[in-house]
Amino acid sequence: MLRKRLDFRKGFMLFACLLAISTVGCTSAPPSVETADQQSNTNVSLTPKTGGTITIGYQAEPDTLDPQKTAISAGNFVGGFLGGALMVMDPYTLELKPNLAESYTISKDGKTWSFKLRPGVKFHDGTPLTASSIKQSMERAMDPKTASPLTGQELALIQSISAPDDSTLIFQLKQSSAPLLSALTYGGYHQPVSMEAVKKYGNNYGRNPVGVGPWKFESWKTGESITLKRNDDYQWAPPFVENKGPVRPDRLVIKFIKDNQTLMAALDSGTIDIANVPAKDVKKYKNDKKFTVMEGTPPVENFIGMNMENEILQDLNVRKALNLAINKEALIAADLKGEGVPVYGPIPPTMVGYDPAVEQYGYKYNKEEAMRLLEEAGWKTNERGIREKDGKELSLMMMIDNPKPGNQLVQSMLKEIGVDLKIQSYEMATASAQAVKGAFDLLATDHGSNDPDILNLLMNSNQIGGLNFFRIHNKELDSLLEKGATTMDNTERKQAYADIQKLVVDEAYWIPLYSAKTFQVINNRIQGVKPNPLATLDIQDMWVNE
Structure with a gap:
């Protein structure tokens, strides 16, 4: 999208x-x-x-x-x-x-x-x-x-x-x-x-x-x-x-x-x-x-973005748990017959500014750690196997515009840690209109460019109401994105995007999935x-x- x-x-x-x-x-x-x-x-x-x-x-x-x-x-x-x-x-x-x-x-x-x-x-x-x-x-x-x-x-x-x-x-x-x-x-x-x-x-x-x-x-x-x-x-x-x-x-x-x-x-x-x-x-x-x-491998990344205006997703432990619950390799097998590479941050491997260090600190599949984080956040499993807190179930809606086997796999993976995920499919124009309005909890989509300044459109708080569908508002991130867009020094620019990758992973704003070959x-x-x-x-x- x-x-x-x-x-x-x-x-x-x-x-x-x-x-x-x-x-x-x-x-x-x-x-x-x-x-x-x-x-x-x-x-x-x-x-x-x-x-x-x-x-x-x-x-x-x-x-x-x-x-x-x-x-x-x-x-x-x-x-x-x-x-x-x-x-x-x-x-x-x-x-x-x-x-x-x-x-x-x-x-x-x-x-x-x-x-x-x-x-x-x-x-x-x-x-x-x-x-x-x-x-x-x-x-x-x-x-x-x-x-x-x-x-x-x-x-x-x-x-x-x-x-x-x-x-x-x-x-x-x-x-x-x-x-x-x-x-x-x-x-x-x-x-x-x-x-x-x-x-x-x-x-x-x-x-x-x-x-x-x-x-x-x-x-x-x-x-x-x-x-x-x-x-x-x-x-x-x-x-x-x-x-x-x-x-x-x-x-x-x-x-x-x-x-x-x-x-x-x-x-x-x-x-x-x-x-x-x-x-x-x-x-x-x-x-x-x-x-x-x-x-x-083109510089294109499939990912699941989270709506930061959703009260449940405002909890960092919940966002981390969702990341840890996803088996990227299984999605690559289901969607691409194995012809893809896992992605661990907001910049895919063949895009300008990619920092290989993200492969070390990015979230790896760990269902047990995901469940531990949800427990720590106060989400307990009820008789239906769904986690709840203060009488409210951990239920989320994921919007898609591209039906593929991986969507149902994500649904199953999240169910294993006690998250009830409902999938809402729209054709692309409708999905885009809904995304602008923020009418989703999770959004399965992709992004790609030859330059990482695409993140300025997707994550800068001044783009809320535009392409920052995820309502991300982080002053430190805004500052780094501005630096990445304006500095002409290659070393400084590379460092700015390395810092952006680390910050976005630490905050778990997205669930990076894969780049297709x-x-x-x-x-x-x-x-x-x-x-x-x-x-x-x-x-x-x-x-x-x-």
């Missing part, structure tokens, strides 16, 4: 598709890379070839390819092939690096950002990319008349933009903002648009996009596919790829297939080359030598596939063997 764009989006950051094939990542120590049957077909050529078509199966269609007028992940996904941003996140080392910028500096107070641009970059229409053209593009996004639902909102902290010469771009910020630098890595949402093309196509620019990326727009068959063609002039690839020039395939087709079974049938038949496959279905592809399976299945006719911690696919180094 709460995922911010990993690929991804803002507001109620909802995204259904984790097939992130553009270059994304995060700036924390990279976890180990796992992959199955990587390019195992020994009969394929190892010499890259030019030509052919790569076809990707994707479960959503963009609303527009005007990056400043979309807020859905499909727009960023397709737009990422057409464009590029000032910065990029290296999916192999998970570091933030210059991209369209050659270098950058940030003033000590964090308010003045200076970018030196790469020379020689051109839009698909042949016009040069200059500091002035980026300035005009960004000012279009920030203009209220554009009504940019995401890009413009993320640039709102920029007070002014100047371009003293063709290669120098300067931002003056209203206040220091670490998350903004991270936002500037999204090659879809934050790519510069050709103002010449905007003038030419007007309101139809979203169907005639002109960017600076490795692929040019060719055609869009609504409800069916988008076709892109190679940009033969491309010489400004990201720093982490081997192929610094034009991509090797002639075309890239993004085919829209909403249904999982239909998607896998297309993969099996060879109609598409690449698809994201659910954990429950990935085993057959791991055992099939016609395919390579890349697996990774994601699987990209690739037909072995596509070569140049490289594993990385998030299982993103770098098309720049891929080629077609046929």
Whole structure:
């Protein structure tokens, strides 16, 4: 419910598709890379070839390819092939690096950002990319008349933009903002648009996009596919790829297939080359030598949040007991067929700022300790096996918007310690409305982003009535969240989020559950596939063997 764009989006950051094939990542120590049957077909050529078509199966269609007028992940996904941003996140080392910028500096107070641009970059229409053209593009996004639902909102902290010469771009910020630098890595949402093309196509620019990326727009068959063609002039690839020039395939087709079974049938038949496959279905592809399976763990966390306005949940011992009653590994087995990793705090393992120490001090399954804490809090077991105190039973309602086996397992686990848990299921829009009103005791949901500033939205007391559904009000936490959002010193920022993780675990505001693995299945006719911690696919180094 709460995922911010990993690929991804803002507001109620909802995204259904984790097939992130553009270059994304995060700036924390990279976890180990796992992959199955990587390019195992020994009969394929190892010499890259030019030509052919790569076809990707994707479960959503963009609303527009005007990056400043979309807020859905499909727009960023397709737009990422057409464009590029000032910065990029290296999916192999998970570091933030210059991209369209050659270098950058940030003033000590964090308010003045200076970018030196790469020379020689051109839009698909042949016009040069200059500091002035980026300035005009960004000012279009920030203009209220554009009504940019995401890009413009993320640039709102920029007070002014100047371009003293063709290669120098300067931002003056209203206040220091670490998350903004991270936002500037999204090659879809934050790519510069050709103002010449905007003038030419007007309101139809979203169907005639002109960017600076490795692929040019060719055609869009609504409800069916988008076709892109190679940009033969491309010489400004990201720093982490081997192929610094034009991509090797002639075309890239993004085919829209909403249904999982239909998607896998297309993969099996060879109609598409690449698809994201659910954990429950990935085993057959791991055992099939016609395919390579890349697996990774996106920075997304499933958790159960607690409503701090509930009198029962205001008792820290009760919140700790609920944490201790949950067997994370059993939930991973039930919901993900074992294809996930347990999470012990508010930041998942592949998100910026993750502190591995949380794996030591976070709550582990311990039913006996959970029952002891409830006894200590005065909750005694009645004849029905449910705990009660002062004549009131320990009964809670958990709201869900995603029915899955783990929900009933949670219900059983809590019953074992004497908690009567009722489950209320709503479709997503209703669940969101109920959550804003605080009409729940427990909320089973998820969150995700490439930056831990997502916690500012979910836990800061100034967001009560907004995305802080849990009514968390902790001045020390607010202060740490503010520090994490504004400090530009990586060491200080890392420490701030380490402190946040420890505080949130100590206060037991959430029950962290797991991060699900994601699987990209690739037909072995596509070569140049490289594993990385998030299982993103770098098309720049891929080629077609046929």
